[in-house]
Amino acid sequence: MELVIKNLSKTYKNGVKAIDDLNIEIGSGMFGLLGPNGAGKSSLMRTIATLQKPDSGSIFFGDINVLEQPMDFRKILGYLPQDFGVYPNMSAMDLLDYFARLKGIANSNQRKEIVDSVLEVTNLYEVRRKNVSGYSGGMKQRFGIAQLLLNDPKLIIVDEPTAGLDPAERHRFLNVLREIGNNNTVIFSTHIVDDVNELCHEMAILNGGKLLERSTPKEAEQKLEGTIWSKETSREEAEILNQELTILSGKYNQDNQLIIRAYSKESLAEDGFVQVKPNLEDVYFVALKND
Structure with missing residues (x-):
């Protein structure tokens, strides 16, 4: 039903x-x-x-x-x-x-x-x-x-x-x-x-x-292929980047380094980002950011 x-x-x-x-x-x-x-x-x-x-x-x-x-x-x-x-x-x-x-x-x-x-x-x-x-x-x-x-x-x-x-x-x-x-x-x-x-x-x-x-979930992640970027950065730089880019999330790794994830259809390689595989959390934050 x-x-x-x-x-x-x-x-x-x-x-x-x-x-x-x-x-x-x-x-x-x-x-x-x-x-x-x-x-x-x-x-x-x-x-x-x-x-x-x-x-x-x-x-x-x-x-x-x-x-x-x-x-x-x-x-x-x-x-x-x-x-x-x-x-x-x-x-x-x-x-x-x-x-x-x-x-x-x-x-x-x-x-x-x-x-x-x-x-x-x-x-x-x-x-x-x-x-x-x-x-x-x-x-x-x-x-x-x-x-x-x-x-x-x-x-x-x-x-x-x-x-x-x-x-x-x-x-x-x-x-x-x-x-x-x-x-x-x-x-x-x-x-x-x-x-x-x-x-x-x-x-x-x-x-x-x-x-x-x-x-x-799988289809939603596939829609974001090629648009999710990641970078290891400082909290201060992350705050600056947040004013310029669509920053989705930021988490500290086991080495206490801040890793941020950004959404962009254009390459962010020149800003030190690397392209990463989208996950469902990215889907969630992109939807909320675009609302």
């Missing part, structure tokens, strides 16, 4: 235009929605999840008119927001059983089978008797995935799920998403470029509520 969004707009009462005449189609598999904080990603996720109404536009998922048939859509939707509440004095096993009851799974044997299954998928089975309040941040995020999988959703939305996770927890969480992305449509909203690069077959870059880029 395909998610089709047409001419979607949303402006809040304070005048902020969170979604600006957005058009996008998203098929099955892992789809990365990349953008800085305040780009409109969460507003778009909440609108798709029927938690707020847009000012105009339409959303269809297969044959379902999402905005006119929200209850039908919610039956096949799984949504993990940035922050979600949990019951602190219940084990994961008991809490999932409770959620399964709320989702209408009345048969106790069926509930146990489904609960055990989602605990296995999210690598929480060994700690199923532990109270969720004692879980680490990454475990709580995986628990969030477990509860949304209870009703076998066809569309899954996860909003900034790895923010604040340590590297080990982040990789465990991404592995869980990678597994469920094989059989579902998953929209993965984040400002972390590496997450999209590791996980997603297709992606879009959003800023100011507008769509800046829509492609696969």
Whole structure:
């Protein structure tokens, strides 16, 4: 099933235009929605999840008119927001059983089978008797995935799920998403470029509520072939170059040398730059710079 969004707009009462005449189609598999904080990603996720109404536009998922048939859509939707509440004095096993009851799974044997299954998928089975309040941040995020999988959703939305996770927890969480992305449509909203690069077959870059880029990570990188330049420099020179060129990023290497990356369709060899292979971070910064 395909998610089709047409001419979607949303402006809040304070005048902020969170979604600006957005058009996008998203098929099955892992789809990365990349953008800085305040780009409109969460507003778009909440609108798709029927938690707020847009000012105009339409959303269809297969044959379902999402905005006119929200209850039908919610039956096949799984949504993990940035922050979600949990019951602190219940084990994961008991809490999932409770959620399964709320989702209408009345048969106790069926509930146990489904609960055990989602605990296995999210690598929480060994700690199923532990109270969720004692879980680490990454475990709580995986628990969030477990509860949304209870009703076998066809569309899954996860909003900034790895923010604040340590590297080990982040990789465990991404592995869980990678597994469920094989059989579902998953929209993965984040400002972390590496997450999209590791996980997603297709992606879009959003800023100011507008769509800046829509492609696969590989295609997006290929579009920049021959335009990315790198140079080892000082912080003082980097500040000067930033006034003259389109500097995308600057990072210190292990020798504490500053390496800057610039975007230019013209050669920068005379300025001491060398041409380098584009990466997804370059794609991201070029899109934001050109916005």
